[in-house]
Amino acid sequence: MVTTVEEIKKYNEQGPFKANWESLSQFEVPKWFKQAKFGIFTHWGLYTVPEYRNEWYSRNMYIQGYPEYEHHRKTYGPQDKFGYKDFIPMFTAKKFDPQEWVDIFKRAGAKYYFPVAEHHDGFQMYRSEISHYNAYEMGPKRDIIGELKTATQNAGLHFCTSNHRAEHWWFMSHGREFKSDIHDPMKKGDFYWPAMPEPYNQALFSDPYPTTEYLDDWLMRVVEIIDRYQPEMLYFDWWIQHDAFKPYIQQLAAYYYNKGRELGFPTGICFKYDGMAFDTGITDVERGGFATAKPFYWQTDTAIANNSWCYTNTLEYKSVNEILITLADVVSKNGNLLLNVGPKADGSIADHDRQMLEEIGDWLAVNGEGIYGSSPWKLSNEGPTNIKEGMFQDLSALHYGVKDIRYTVNHGSVYAYVLNPEGQKQATLTAFHEFDEKNEPPFHGVIKSVEQLGQGETTWQIKPEGMVVNIKPDAANHPVGIKINLK
Incomplete structure (x- = not known):
């Protein structure tokens, strides 16, 4: 059963957390999260099938003049004959073994795991009653998130998940600018819907403004994840800081925090770009950090490659030392490191990625007593060497000594x-x-x-x-x- 917006509001009215910042400021960072220090993130979905450039392939393949646009036409044909949706039958995940994944992550020393449940492209990696465009009904025909949750718990790690749906309001819009498979009419639940014009440089306000229909759909999708998979932590990518999302993220946070109280375990939300009031969740700094220790708890998310979050054939890998330095730096400054790995389209983890994770795990096996549970x-x-504060600072190749x-x-x-x-x-x-x-x-x-x-x-x-x-x-x-x- 899908929980409706009215049911969400009614539930929140009865819980200790109400849908306003004042009430949500009662939030406390879960103790386990402060002790864990190190988690693994994975970006895996349809966008991995072409293994080209990065995880924004679904947007960029429809932008005339972009490398993805030209690559797509040469490799798969014109976008009106072979669109992004046509990758779904190719996404069979024949080598996907969730327990093998999580065992590798545990071997790396991670204490929690964040698979992406839905990326900007709108393909749900879980069983859903809201849209048929999900991995349970199409592609691999498996409940990817459900299987990963079971494997994560079997390994004794904390299960969390991430939702990047907000940007889907505009993510597929460029296909309307030429002859492609993205066209009118569209209705709620369709794969590409709503494909509205991309709001350049308008992260807080935009025209067209997100509709109630779209925002209700966003809220119900995330609540469906909460109800079905009961993650211990949620992560949201950017665009939830948009003005239209303010009442919706408050309803979502209240529902999630109340549900955690009901189920008997603490929950938390990681957010970027001031998408929530500062003391109502956990500040996340993408590919960056802080110059000194902060009085508040925070997290940085970064990837083992500098140029993509998903697996491609052109990854520019970081060194293991760069990752270990980041871990020690972040932990010393009162934060956690969420490290992303991109599995290959077939569901396997590349040998180089596996070797990197094993090397990280070997170091933590020796040095982890000053990392895990530390303050x-x-x-x-x-x-003399220190990161500049803010996002996207880990791309500057600093030389530590x-x-x-x-x-x-x-x-x-x-x-x-x-x-x-x-x-x-x-x-x-x-x-x-x-x-x-x-x-x-x-x-x-x-x-x-x-x-x-x-x-x-x-x-x-x-x-x-x-x-x-x-x-x-x-x-x-x-x-x-x-x-x-x-x-």
Whole structure:
């Protein structure tokens, strides 16, 4: 049964959370999320079938002059003969094994998992009674999200999911500009509906303004996911910050938080671009972060490749070290890292992606005690290199060195992560310099011992410039974890 808008409103009137920001500000970040620190995101759907450029293929293949437009015509034929919908029969997912996926993610050290339930293209990766254009009825004819939830819970991870439907208001609109399979008339529930003109540079207001019919449909789709799959966390991509969505995101958040109370587990919503009032969910910073630790809890989402969120044949991969540095940096500043991996169209995970995840898992198996369940220290970071605040900052190839340190606290100890040891046998932690009345150090206590995680106790000495610690970097110059045991 589909929960109607009226039923959603009635439910919220009876719950502790009401559909307004004042009531929703009672929200508290789930404890498990603060302890988890590291999760996996996956973008997988019809847009993966062509494996070309990125996950916006469904939009870009209809924009004349775009690479996707030309590639599509050369590879599949003109858009009126072979449109985006014609990828559905090709999306068979013959190698999709949900338990294999989640086992790989667990091996990587992830504690929670966020598969995308519906992307901008409008194809639902789950069983739905709202639209027939879903993976249960078409394509692989499997309840992808349902199977992934079962596998995630079997692996002991937290199951979450993501919805990117908001942008579908305009996402398929360019197909109306020439002869293609996107044309009038369209009605609610159709795959391409409503394909309205794209509002360039109008993320808060637009003309045409989203209709009640469209917004009701958006709300019911997300509530259907909540009712059927009971995720522990939701994530929304941009455009929910649009003026039209304000009353709808409030109804959705109230319903979700009330449902979590009813079912007996805490829930939360990750949002970007001030799509919600600041204290009513979890701020997400896409491909970016903050310069220092924040008093609020936050998350960054980024991908193992710089140029796409889905699998393509032209991925520009990050190094494992770049990902590990991001993890240590984010955690030191009171955040989580949600790392995206794009499975291939057939449902398999590429060997290179798997190898990267295994290497991350190996590092966390040794260094995770200062990551999982940790909190920021009084000083989050030191050194000359640091990210600029904001989104899309991780694309700037920063070079971190042996002087760049990130701090956390856990188990009564201070943890220092040397982000790039550069093959050096010593690292200097300036936060622990000799006491000077004119320059009091951040730490002025008694140290019991110092150890390098995975290597055991090491030698150290407090000097005017800082604590000089002997370290043993590995051949890959992965970040080195140092544990400072206090007396």
